Amino acid sequence: MLRSKLFESRWFLRLKLVALASFVGYGAQAQSEVVPLDRLDFFKSPGKSWAIVGNVHADLEEAGILTASKGSGVLANIPTKRQKGEDLFTNETFGDLDLEVEYLMAKGSNSGIYLQGMYEVQLLDSWGRAVARSGDNGGIYERWDDSKPDGLKGYQGYAPRQNASKAPGLWQHLKISFQAPRFDGEGNKVANARMLRVELNGVLIHENVELLGPTRGAMFAEEVAKGPLRIQGDHGAVAFRNLKITTFDNPVPTLFDLSYELYEGTFREPADLSSLQPTISGIAAVLTGNVRSKSKQFLLRYTGKVRITTPGTYQVGLQTPGGGGLLKINGDEVVGLVQNGGRGQVELPAGEHALELIYAKFQDWVEPGLGLTLSGPGLREVQYSQSATAARGGADPIPVDPRERPVLRSFMDIPGRVRVTHAVSVGSEEAVHYTYDMAHGNLVQVWRGNFLDATPMWNSRGDGSSRPTGALVHLGSPSFSVARLASESAEWVSDSTGTGFKPKGYRVLGKPNHLAFQYHVHGAQVEDEVEILSNGQGVSRRISVKNGSPDLFIRVASGDSIQERREGLFIVDDKVYYVKVASGKTQLRTISGKSELLIPATDEVSYSILF
Incomplete structure (x- = not known):
């Protein structure tokens, strides 16, 4: 038993090392x-x-x-x-x-x-x-x-x-x-x-x-x-x-002169096959892991040749479910001894090359299968085996239907390795959706298409997060919508220290996806109403501020560039989304190389995000 565990550990160690190296270098060189x-x-x-x-x-x-x-x-x-x-x-x-x-x-x-x-x-x-x-x-x-x-x-x-x-x-x-x-x-x-x-x-x-x-x-x-x-x-x-x-116009490499040998028994480590007698052997028309064997544990060895027409670097994928695999070309390991298979690459000149493939199946509860793929210069990935199994992709997705659940609270990961821990995602039948960050009182993203994938949150123990499943537009890193600026050149704040920020939840206004988020900041009471436009072109936002001060501002948009296309209509970054201002006196400024669109926090500011 100790010996088996040691070999299993070695399999897993080599799996991790080879998979990592293969992932870094993988891709067809078309x-x-x-x-x-x-x-x-x-x-x-x-x-x-x-x-x-x-x-x-x-x-x-x-x-x-x-x-x-x-x-x-x-x-x-x-x-x-x-x-x-x-x-x-x-x-x-x-x-x-x-x-x-x-x-x-x-x-x-x-x-x-x-x-x-x-x-x-x-x-x-x-x-x-x-x-x-x-x-x-x-x-x-x-x-x-x-x-x-x-x-x-x-x-x-x-x-x-x-x-x-x-x-x-x-x-x-x-x-x-x-x-x-x-x-x-x-x-x-x-x-x-x-x-x-x-x-x-x-x-x-x-x-x-x-x-x-x-x-x-x-x-x-x-x-x-x-x-x-x-x-x-x-x-x-x-x-x-x-x-x-x-x-991808180059000829597909061909496998030929294939023969096989099958050895019944448990093989958890390389064996000297020359001293063993195969249970069955013969000429193979195709590569397959489905072989006639009374045993659910066996070692299958293929030998043959591969004919290369176009010289270059080739990527190889090997799939060996329920066991280990090894692939050699011209006697050199291309995919090393790894459990369940792995990837490798090899430089091949034009001509014929010797191939050896070993599939050692030692988990009897797994159905046998064998996958071999090849891609290279001008060649899309080609599958050479008949019994390849679909790659394990984890649990089936758990989609969220906005008609049944228009509001979902979860964690939300956004670019920059930032996790929004107080995210409220809101969906609609118009196929337009958004995520609101209640810890900063701000919109962080909008998207069009399907709503959410809740698999990370609801599958097994989960990690509490959900993922948008449509065409996503990020609106910047988490920061406050409303902030106090001591001067025209003051940086916008993202830290709540000294702001007195206190979230007060949200209320539903008529439709289940028409929400008004409420919070206190800098002594002012803010209500941030977000509504999905009925024509499906974006979202509208109305921010009401009570007990504000003259140095309090609302940041409507930020990015590398913001241009005003006509009065009240702005386009953000490299034509990523529009902002259409309905009320409020806009101010464009550049701080630390970034553009910001600001409006003084008067009684009410309203605008739309069109994307």
Whole structure:
């Protein structure tokens, strides 16, 4: 028994060391290209509505308005009545790729990104819409058949899982992992294209969606192995920046000459297999952990070769549930002796390389399985085994439905490794939500989409925290909304010392998610009313102060930069969110390199946060 425990400790020690090293170095080294947006020559015959500019601004009130300033770094499409917009095509054609880009929509605008010129991810001003459809922002546009009856011509569109869209004039972030259709040597399609993963503003909106054919408006009649990236330009004003394309076009390495040997019994440490007789052995068509064995504990050894076409650094993943694993290439350990598997990397020239894989299963209550993955230059991760098991991801999520529980008190972690210990999160059917910090009397974040994941709080013993599950906008580190400033250059305070701050809870105003938070600070009585806008465009805030003093101020926003777009309308940081002031005399100031928007704490101040 002591011997077994010692070996188990050694397994776990090596697991931690190898997993740590592998995590630090893991990732496919694909062919990445950041598209230079200081010129238009990446694109084929761009129309006159397209230009390289330095910055853009949209009008939040008037549809179709996008203004640009001189410079570079931004690709803008600004059609006019005289100059109609045209679609934009890349010179280069692509197959499998990852695409990452930021885009900004004019109010009411419509665009789209066509992978291979065939499969459209819709870009649309879908601001404020609670439930998204396939034609909304981030949707995979529907296919089209003119021969079908009216109302049925469009079909097989895919709506995003949630509407994570931002307001027009704000930068949005899109990430797409696309797998092109597959064709045999005679040009026949043998596998459909797939959207492996699509994220909008940090939210997963599609995963492993099979595209049975081209979406409406495809540029070819028949699907192709490679096609250009196409950006729709004939439906409205839109701008792009930080465009990055990662291609995965290199041939997949092949495993061949596979054979196996199975040894029944318990193997908790490396063994000299040359002195043992295998229970069964033979030629293997594929890698699998499901073998014919009377014993639930065994050691399975595969030998064979891997053929590499493209030289470079390759990342290897090994999964060995219920036991340990070891992988060697050309006699060198790539994944060391670890329990349940691990990761490693190896430099491989083009050619054939000897492979040895060992799977020692010694936990008889675990179902056998074997996973082997490979990724490398221009190669998305490939699974080589038939019996790979899904990675353990912990407990199933516990979502919070705002219709059933519109208010939840919990811990809330925000960037900067700060835990808000007196957080009140408030949700709505309009799919707009916020978190209020009762220890500072302030809003700390707002988000759009789904409400909360309470798994960290409610699963098992829990840690008391919940997590937002939509497109999140942070409003700064915890600090007070109301503070006393001794001078115009005084720093805003975040420490309660000397403030007399005392929270007084909150009251519900009509709707269950319309709350008024109350507290005392600097001898004043403050009521902070937060209401989710019925149009789903953000939240409004009304702060009433009684017994205040002339040196008492309300900080409406803070950030690296704050610009006033028109009277009472401000845009914060690099077009992250808007502040629309309804009452109160605003003051902009810069302190320690940061911008702050202040309003004197008179009887009442009201404004909205639009995002």
